[in-house]
Amino acid sequence: MEAVSEKKVQTASPEMAEKFKQTVHDAARRFRQIPESETIRYVSHLDADGLSSAAIIVRTLIRENRKYCLSIVPQLTEEVAVQLAAESYTCYLFTDLGTGQFGLLKKHLSARGKSVFILDHHHIQDEFEAEGMVHVNPHLAGIESSREISGAGVSYLFSKALDGKNSDLAHIALVGAIGDMQEDRGFSGFNREILEDAKASGMIKVITGLRLFGVQTKPLHKVLEYSSEYPIPGVTGSESAAIQFLLQLGILPKAGNGWRKLTDLTDEELVKLATGVVMQRIENKEPDEIIGPVYILKHEAEGSPLRDAKEFATLLNACGRLDKASAGIGACLGDGKCREEALRTLDDYKHHISNSLTWYENALKQKGAGSGAIILDNGVTIINAEENVLPTMIGTLASILSKSRNFSPGTFVLSLARAEDNFTKISMRLAGEKSVKGRFNLTEMLTAIAERVGGQAGGHHEAAGALIKTEKEEEFIAIAREYLAQRRIEERVAS
Ligand SMILES: [Mn+2]
Structure with missing residues (x-):
């Protein structure tokens, strides 16, 4: 299994793409004009895309020898804008947010003579341009699709425009795009271009396989039981049915005393499993949509949630939501201590999810x-x-x-x-x-x-x-x- 099927997706016209790239390069040019003595006041969004953006920008600023002060926020509210305005910085950078709050940033920051850079991909509002504000957003070039580029993707293109060497950060932009649910059995538009950079720098490997969540970390039968994105009739939703299904295919769910993971299967077993799963889904409109590209972060250890780009995005989500943003950013940049903390946070996150589902079920039952x-x-x-x-x-x-x-x-x-x-x-x-x-x-x-x-x-x-x-x-x-x-x-x- 090697070739990744190309999907027909709506993409920006070459003119639009060119126009957008021009705004990226203009932004980089204006960014270079900021004196090195300035500390950049940098704000990014709390979700997986925002943290991926932050990892890319932080690494870029360090490489550029820039001083910076970073905050991660769940929302850019007027209160946050007022607080930022009260600080003594003169240069502000926003990633994965800012477009939706353009008016606020204009009123509180730009109007006070501060320079503002926004690298975002959210929908534009009534206000989107002003003197002294640099606004990079694909929508401004008429690119309407929400699948073509993420906040981290915009940050990445900006970073690469500053210095071509930053193309080794492309894989982080893909984790952000996956976090924003932009990957749909393949990438489209700029995301596809970024994927090529990530492959060229040797950071990512794309294989064709079963698109199941948790293959690096969960036992195989659990992965089948929880396959909610691509349900397998008669299997998903039941642990015993999942085990039975594997046995019928001639795949042993256990090795010795331990449960096997998908990554433990032989090539022959993988083919058996893929065929069996597609056959089981034969009543479905697209039985084989469960097979598609899987993104492997080559530098991460086998069996680690950091190795599968989709699981990595979940880990970043966990870090953002549980107030461990810096651990997530550090994990993107390969810091050992941050990695460990991020992995612990992922476990906490799973507990929080199961607690909130329990609350929901009880609330339904009781009232x-x-x-x-x-x-x-x-x-x-x-x-x-x-x-x-x-x-x-x-x-x-x-x-x-x-x-x-x-x-x-x-x-x-x-x-x-x-x-x-x-x-x-x-x-x-x-x-x-x-x-x-x-x-x-x-x-x-x-x-x-x-x-x-x-x-x-x-x-x-x-x-x-x-x-x-x-x-x-x-x-x-x-x-x-x-x-x-x-x-x-x-x-x-x-x-
Ligand atoms: Mn985003």
């Missing part, structure tokens, strides 16, 4: 449908976890639930949890296949709802987040129920 904590309308689920789930984990909970079989395709999943300073964090996802998801722009929808209670939203087509005042929760929920019910009616009429 039933229609209670304050969980509202199950037709096609709309609203979960208000209040203080029971960390605000940084509420998006993960919504994602997991939206992928579970308990929600019919097209169900909107909204989850709320209390954050600091009387704010409530909201996450929005949509259950169902990609084809269902393509019909809605969740960020647009959540923005419409949140703005009616004075809140702020951002994100992507398929995953959106918002922040509102906690006192507005009830009002928000009422508006959301009405708005989403209406959208479902319109959708039914249109389709």
